[in-house]
Amino acid sequence: MTSPTAYTPVAGRLLIGGEWQASRDDFTSRNPANLDGVIGTFPQATAAEVQAAVAAARAAFPAWRRTSRIIRAEAFDRLAQLIKRETDALAELMARECGKNITECRAEVVEGLHMVQYVFGKGRDGVYGEVVASEIAEKDAYVRRKPWGVVAVITPWNFPFAVPLWMLGPSLLEGNTCVFKPSEETAAVGQRLIELFVEAGFPPGTVNLLHGSGTVGEALVRNPGVNVVCFTGSYAVGQRIQEISASIPNRIVAAEMGGKNAVIVCEDARFDLAVNAGILSAFKTTGQRCVSASRIIVHESLMERYATAFTDKAQRLRFGEPLDPKNFAGPLVNRQAVEKVLSYNALARQEGVKVLLDGTECGTKGCFVQPFIYLSEANPQSRVLREEVFGPHVALIPFRTDEEAAQIYNATEYGLSMAVITESYRRMRFFRDECDYGMAYVNLPSIGAEVHLPFGGVKKSGNGHPSAAGLIDVVTHKTAITINHGTDIKMAQGLTTAIDGGPA
Numbered sequence: 001m002t003s004p005t006a007y008t009p010v011a012g013r014l015l016i017g018g019e020w021q022a023s024r025d026d027f028t029s030r031n032p033a034n035l036d037g038v039i040g041t042f043p044q045a046t047a048a049e050v051q052a053a054v055a056a057a058r059a060a061f062p063a064w065r066r067t068s069r070i071i072r073a074e075a076f077d078r079l080a081q082l083i084k085r086e087t088d089a090l091a092e093l094m095a096r097e098c099g100k101n102i103t104e105c106r107a108e109v110v111e112g113l114h115m116v117q118y119v120f121g122k123g124r125d126g127v128y129g130e131v132v133a134s135e136i137a138e139k140d141a142y143v144r145r146k147p148w149g150v151v152a153v154i155t156p157w158n159f160p161f162a163v164p165l166w167m168l169g170p171s172l173l174e175g176n177t178c179v180f181k182p183s184e185e186t187a188a189v190g191q192r193l194i195e196l197f198v199e200a201g202f203p204p205g206t207v208n209l210l211h212g213s214g215t216v217g218e219a220l221v222r223n224p225g226v227n228v229v230c231f232t233g234s235y236a237v238g239q240r241i242q243e244i245s246a247s248i249p250n251r252i253v254a255a256e257m258g259g260k261n262a263v264i265v266c267e268d269a270r271f272d273l274a275v276n277a278g279i280l281s282a283f284k285t286t287g288q289r290c291v292s293a294s295r296i297i298v299h300e301s302l303m304e305r306y307a308t309a310f311t312d313k314a315q316r317l318r319f320g321e322p323l324d325p326k327n328f329a330g331p332l333v334n335r336q337a338v339e340k341v342l343s344y345n346a347l348a349r350q351e352g353v354k355v356l357l358d359g360t361e362c363g364t365k366g367c368f369v370q371p372f373i374y375l376s377e378a379n380p381q382s383r384v385l386r387e388e389v390f391g392p393h394v395a396l397i398p399f400r401t402d403e404e405a406a407q408i409y410n411a412t413e414y415g416l417s418m419a420v421i422t423e424s425y426r427r428m429r430f431f432r433d434e435c436d437y438g439m440a441y442v443n444l445p446s447i448g449a450e451v452h453l454p455f456g457g458v459k460k461s462g463n464g465h466p467s468a469a470g471l472i473d474v475v476t477h478k479t480a481i482t483i484n485h486g487t488d489i490k491m492a493q494g495l496t497t498a499i500d501g502g503p504a
């Protein structure tokens with residue numbers, strides 16, 4: 001177990017144009033494993049501070065854009081060294097602030113490091129554009145990507161280190177400048193990340209930090225000085241950001257949102273692998289990953305055995321102190337999350353499901369809830385089978401044919417992550433083609449991203465601009481450049497160049 005070292009709460013500050021502002025105590029971030037524990041106090045950015053941060057990013061943009069892409073990338077190499085130096089401290093802060101187990105927090109810091117290393121490597125790679133042919137032999141033509149300008153980065157609490165880096169990394173590499181608003185639940189991790197950017201030598205104004213609730217996020221979204229909003233969070237907020245942005249000229253929004261993911265366990269599945277994949281998908285991070293599975297769709301011939309083994313394993317999982325690596329997972333993030341999960345458990349009962357494991361709240365000072373597992377026939381009207389719960393709440397749903405399993409999988413408005421457990425390549429191919437998702441896993445849990453793959457979903461899960469490796473496309477726009485090496489003008493499509501009726 002990591003020693004619960006003495007902890008000094010963070011004094012939250014905004015970073016605007018390279019200047020750390022005086023700290024203020026407008027809101028408090030607390031330890032969800034023990035709500036008496038204060039992680040830090042933070043300022044809620046005012047409208048004037050939001051405006052100043054956007055103006056600072058805009059002022060820093062021309063010089064940063066003109067800096068060599070390779071030199072910009074090298075700042076990420078310095079950042080990588082700092083993240084390596086700070087891995088343990090960052091993981092510990094994250095465990096205290098968002099309640100994820102220390103082993104998961106460490107893995108998240110490593111994921112953030114991988115993103116930074118990926119961005120550094122991309123600096124000398126060829127995604128910058130492409131050379132294309134021209135109809136006219138004397139012409140060279142190429143496509144070159146240019147940065148949009150100012151990128152607002154608005155992120156959720158559940159991946160407070162890696163997700164901001166998925167967005168800040170590509171944005172800054174490509175020459176944009178950024179205003180970052182971390183989740184108010186994980187403001188301390190957000191601030192520590194930006195302190196490392198400053199230490200790595202990113203010039204003043206290239207990265208700005210605003211703290212605060214959704215009100216601050218919305219003021220940032222409404223600011224016409226922002227060219228691109230990179231958002232990750234719930235569907236409701238992502239949809240609102242897209243609606244507001246629709247009335248702002250030339251606004252790009254990349255929105256990665258919620259999920260109602262599933263594991264499909266086929267009749268030919270390796271049984272133990274299928275049980276473990278279900279457990280990891282449903283309960284890792286206490287079910288609070290966007291890719292967590294709250295539905296396990298099991299072939300009817302296996303259901304009885306699967307339900308027994310799955311419930312038995314879930315019962316033995318240890319939910320407890322996040323700093324203890326022997327625990328499987330920690331608490332929910334806050335009291336509202338506890339109320340929400342318990343209300344979905346109650347709704348499942350009202351809908352008449354068969355409860356196999358009754359997840360009640362446990363402990364008095366933290367936000368701990370035990371797994372809730374139930375059997376339910378497929379039911380397109382059911383809210384609990386369609387809506388994102390974001391907690392240890394999972395349905396076991398039987399199916400008879402592969403066609404029926406795909407229908408059950410698709411019977412939700414989300415489409416983020418799917419896992420299929422099968423030994424048959426034909427089945428795998430069927431589900432690959434028939435299900436709606438952004439990420440599919442075969443003989444694996446529905447969780448487990450790597451930064452060099454695009455991360456995103458369809459339907460209510462995403463608007464087609466995946467994060468991590470996918471984000472370079474969003475934070476740049478393509479320009480087409482055509483250069484004539486001839487001594488006179490020749491046009492494509494046979495367009496005449498004759499002027500004043502004279503010969504061409």
Ligand code: NAD
Nearest residue numbers: 155156157182183213214217218233234237256257258290
């Ligand atoms: P949330 O939507 O409540 O908040 C996300 C961020 O948006 C926070 O920084 C919040 O302050 C800000 N915000 C809130 N209202 C706003 C507004 N009106 N305008 C602008 N910004 C506003 O999400 P959360 O509870 O922090 O995170 C959980 C959600 O995130 C889940 O739905 C989960 O599935 C999703 N998520 C998605 C992905 C993905 O890649 N698809 C990854 C992680 C989490």
